Amino acid sequence: MPKFFQTEVLSFRKALYYMRKIICVLSFAAIASCAKQNPVQNPGEQFMSESEMEVSKNRTKDLNNLERTQIQDWIKSQDVKYYPMGMNYWVNIENLEQKPRKNNGEKVSYQYVIYDFDRSKLYDTSIGNTDVVFGRFQEMDAVEDVIRYLNKGEEAEILVPSVLAYGTYGDGKKITNDMPLIIKVKVL
Structure with a gap:
């Protein structure tokens, strides 16, 4: 093989070697970019701006103050x-918070009935758990908080x-929405 061709073949091999390196680096970069996935946002999900959050927080605060006043009246x-x-919230048992309080991990069975402030029962059957x-x-x-203070057989409104x-x-x-409730609770 003439020397000219040997040089050209050698240059071609070097070029091929560098091209393989470039392809390998680019492939690695492409694979790495695929591995990092951005979180997918649910189309139904909406995020609130800080000003919208502030409006919502103030609405909740105002509503809570209004309901507290209405309940106290x-x-x-x-x-x-x-x-x-x-x-x-309010309970019909004086000094309830001074009674012993049950701790996390303890078991309880209970039932309760939900009323509106006209004392109309909202559901015919009581809700209960064992x-x-x-x-x-x-x-x-x-409901959980009041039950922590009640003993078996005791009731609270x-x-x-x-x-x-x-x-x-x-x-x-x-x-x-935004409906205050009267709840009659009994520990079983």
Whole structure:
């Protein structure tokens, strides 16, 4: 083989070698870029701006203040006395928070009935659960809180602002949005 061709073949091999390196580096970069996935946003998901969050927070605060005032006015017209609890609801048992409180991990069975503030029963059957573990409740926070103070066989009536009940959306059935509730609870 003439020397000229040997040089050309050698140059061709060098060029091929560098092209393989470039292809390998580019392939690695392409694979690496595929591995990093950006989170997919659900088309139905919406994010709120800071100003929208502030408006929502103020709306909730104003609604809670309005409901507290309305519930306190309602309490004044009742023969039964109700006492405020630290979580922002009222109960018909004086000094309930001074009783021993059950801890997370303990089990309890209970049932409750939901009423509106006209004392109309919203559901015909009571809602109940057996052997539920404190700390793993899926009920309203006010229901769990009051049950922590009650002993077997004891009952309580609680007045719950909407923010501690079903909130802005209601339950999609008989409890409308922003609806405060009266709940009669019994530990079984």
